[in-house]
Amino acid sequence: MDMRRIVAVLAEEAEQLFRDGVWEVAPSDGALALTTAAGLRDAVGPPDVQAGLPQIQRLEHLRETLAVLAISLARTHGRLAWFLSGSLEALEPVLRWRALPADGGGTFGTVEATPAEYTEAEDAVRRLQDALATISRAIPESRDDPLPS
Template sequence: MGMRQDIEELAEEAEWQIREHKWVPSANDHTVAASVAADLGAVVSAPQSQREPPVVTRLGHLREALAAVAIALARVHGPMAWFLGAAATALAPVLRWRAVPAPHGHTFGAVSPALQQYAEAEEAIHRLQDTLTRLATA
């Protein structure tokens, strides 16, 4: 299963839990969701402009998005922490990606992802951002 699918399933579960009142987001959950959604929007560009930056920039943005999720995770507990923890886990593969050549072959296990993997990760971030935006007002 890919990153985009993992985030899609996570988002659907969160939306279901909220709709069925299994998870009633607190005021802090709303605040954190709005903050993370804004952070994600600031680091991952709109879909039509995603192909323009070099892969080094794209990878940097993906890592910043993961960092925003991880930082928010440190400020919450309960369902919001579980949601953000699962999102961080789904996005974690970007931590092993590299966008620069390895002239000596030593990369600490980092791999060069295909361009499609960048696009999939960016789509996953947009889906997560959309879910968090809705959660902020749920």
């Protein structure tokens, strides 16, 4: 299953949990989801911008998304943590990518990704941005807790 499909499945599961009333997003989790979405958006730009970058920069941007997700994961528990964990797992292939030639030496198991693989990962990150924005808006309106400032 490709990264885009895994992220789509995660987003669909989250939406189903909201519809079923199983996942009631706490205001703090909503704020964290919004911050995480913004961090992903800062790291991976629009498709036309990303496609024009050298592969080494595209890889840097994708690695930055992994850092954003990992930091957010460290700051929460429960369903949002599980969602973020699944997101990190979906993007796990990026950890094995390299943008530089091996020049005859060892590569520690890394591989050079294709342009299509970069595009797939970037599309998955954009879908994560959308899903996190949806999560940030899923705070039940009956809550009296204000969002943290």
